[in-house]
Amino acid sequence: MEIYRRELDNSKVLLQGNEAIARGALEANVVFGAGYPGNPSSEIIETLAEAAKSLPIYVEWSTNEKVALEAATAASFSGLRSIVTMKQNGLNVASDFLTNLTLSGTKGGLVLVTCDDPSGISSTNEEDARWFSRLADVPLLEPSTPQEALHMVKDAFWLSEQIQNVVILRSISRLSHTRADVKLGTLPDFRVRPYFDPKVPFHTFPIVPKHQRRHEKLRKAKEWAEACPYNEYFGNTEKDFVIVSSGCAFLYAYEAVEDLGLWDQVGILKIGVSYPLPERLILDTLKSASKVLFLEDVDPFIEEGVMALLSAHANGVKPKEFFGRNSSHIPVAGETNPYLIRRFLSDYFGKDLAYGEFRNRIQKLLEGKVPPREFGFCPGCPHRGTYYAIKKALAWDHREGFVSGDIGCYTMGIWPTGFNMVKSVHAMGSGVGLSSGYGKLKELGFGQPVVTVCGDSTFFHAALPAIVNAKFNNSDMLLIVLDNSATAMTGFQPHPGTGKTAMGSITEPVSIEGICRSMGMEVEVIDPYEIEESAQLIYEFLQKSGPRLIVARRKCALVQGREGGFPFRMRVNEERCRGEECGCGRYCTRVFRCPGLVYENKKKKAMIDEVICVGCGICASICPMGAVERGER
């Protein structure tokens, strides 16, 4: 959606949550955007970068979230409005700067958007990034709908300038990726005068007074929160049973109460400013309630805030029974989904039928339509080749070697699609840091070789310090950078190695080999499609010591598909494929597992699924009978 077009001003359009956030930022006169891709946040910067092609604003993909926040802060210090986006893990990375920045304070409005991924559907963790607002003493806004997101972003900039500090806006996957009608406002003229006033420095000293000041800012934000429309009570009169809820969970709760016909028994308090909480509103609403149910994603963040508030005012309020994550009425982990909410409410209010019906309806809708699927690399994915080569090299090496993994598509190396090679995965760059440690264990008697894999984008994000550490301490580290020339997992965003910026301008690529060579590391490049040669080189590198790098270079198959495709049309020679008779035990489909290969049960032979096979040709070297052949396109 071209949300930057002025013709759209004041009209109603269908927007994705992230697009609504981007549009809100533009309407708020944001001229600087920075971020690091991470699901579900990526579309905000992507949308802004697209807008930057026709509006006088600057947008970048930064090398990581901390740098993104720093870059955006430069704009704020110079009096401009800036937005910085990331996913929950990203806020961990940015947090060191954040907790200092919030002491010095900001100037131009600075809004930090974190898009959390409840249930970790596309993440390595489940994390509630809202806690950072408490840690850094800054306001936290939680929209429920794209429309609200658009408004909230605008208000967040206003608030940030009022209190001269960062404001965090928190979305979750469901909001970021849902689509809804959004009534737009108007775009400003983006005229700005960046100026850093040398008389007003930004630093954290003296620390205690600055820390005190930070709390004063927060108090100011609380006054705003008390009156702002994002916190609202739904229900005609005071109720004995009140649901306190935020974000998407609020919508689910609303819908469930409606569907189950509970409005005469239940009221809902929607919280839009989750920190600092609107205390007066909460105390008023809950005064006469004796049951309070908390529905939010993911941790009991509002729940604990409200409980603390109520115990501070215990004298004036009625004793209560609490239901939520703390009481285990809602599971301690996982997304707060409609199913959980309905189950609780229908059980509690004796409405089993309604719940049962809901479940039956869903089941009927899905029946027979959703085949079981496992996580898998795409047909033609170079990672499959690289992992296969690593698998061979480690088997040849025979010292029980393993792979230390990192974040990206190749995280799937923990599953059969990557031959279960990867034995540990945590945070961006951490696989490399771990390996710099394994590489020193030899001196303590450790005999197993470790292969570290890291993507090209991850290399720049957080692997570099770990690589330097390995070099500095002369660690026996074998790093394989899986260079597919894109931040593929999150949608092909450019990174320093690609030679292109977020706004599409050409930039000199930063060479991964160049960096490592300059540190004196031994460097080789392999082609993941040449499995045997790659395995041999990895095997040879396993026998060496010191920090060393192999770059496994092949374009992401999806990118290659768009940029000219692949050379082969694969076919199975049915005379050569011996099917069940062969001793291979369906090696191509059972072990190699490229989805482009299927086992035809009737013919009892392997077959190419021509619809999805891209024709990369790797599998030709997998079949022991040479039955998979590379034909001409």
Add this chain to the structure above:
Amino acid sequence: MQDHKSAFEAIYGEVISQGLCVACGACVGYCPYLEYKDGKVVIIDSCKVGTGRCEAVCPQMDILRNGPGKAALEEGGGYFLSKALPKEFTKNAQYGGVVSAMVSYLLSTGRAEKAVLTDRGGKGSPKGVLVHSPLEVISLGGSRYTASASLSALNRLLKDGQPQRVVVVGLPCQMRAVSLMEKRSEIRSEQVFKIGLFCTWAMEYREMSKLLEKEGVLETPIRFDIPPPPKNIFLVEGQRGKWEIPLDRMRVAIQKGCALCPDMTGSYADISVGAAEGIEGHNTVCVRDTRGFELLEELTQKGILKVEALPEANLSHLKTAIKNKRERATTKLKERVSHGDI
């Protein structure tokens, strides 16, 4: 579901994971699960096929399940002293060049189209090669004292399914493996000429390389030898020098599985060839069947081989060595059975 082991579980559980594999290569190069790399037969993935060839052609499995098998002496045959006369066969040869001469002859007369030999290694361990020109045969003379899984080269031929007449040069374990392949009708006896090398044990490549490195051998050696007792040394020759390493220092590199092997002289071969103790530049040759006799005779007539009777002292030494190896292996096998290892 399965109440008995799959082939793979058997060969992995009873042989490979027990450290009893002797890297003959009979199971290598046929399926995608087993590969040979630098002295080791390794598992690429776990196979789920119920019955398999790997188990059926494994000579170690055969010993574990069926006992020592054929005994060299009782089978009869004849022992001779021999050497190749043309210089080309002896210049690279380990001793008398009898093996190289026989292989070259079989290839040049078309009685074999391909020979399964062991290359010299270099970047990695020596391994199996398919050779068809006598010149190549000559270039590959000499013994590498590490197991080479050279039967993988034979497997390549078998897998392609082309009828071939082939000569296989190999250690006693490899001769046993080829005879198991014959039993399974994978290859007909007339198709394959088996030349065995005498062998007491072979070393594991990686261990040997490590030891040699420690001894200062920093190159791929050209020649190895183990001169007859009582010398007790391992001789290594390279471009940059000669090393005499006490044999006892090398013993840790010996494959554990060799202790189970009862067969010193390749009882399953058509002809076997070994050293001739104390008689430099000569081989002891043991002929086991008519094919072997005919070849030896033909080569003598053509003036390619000189063949004499084996001196009595050599014969009696050899017989003792053969007997000792068989006895040691039988004891070892019994020990394993009583330990419940098999």
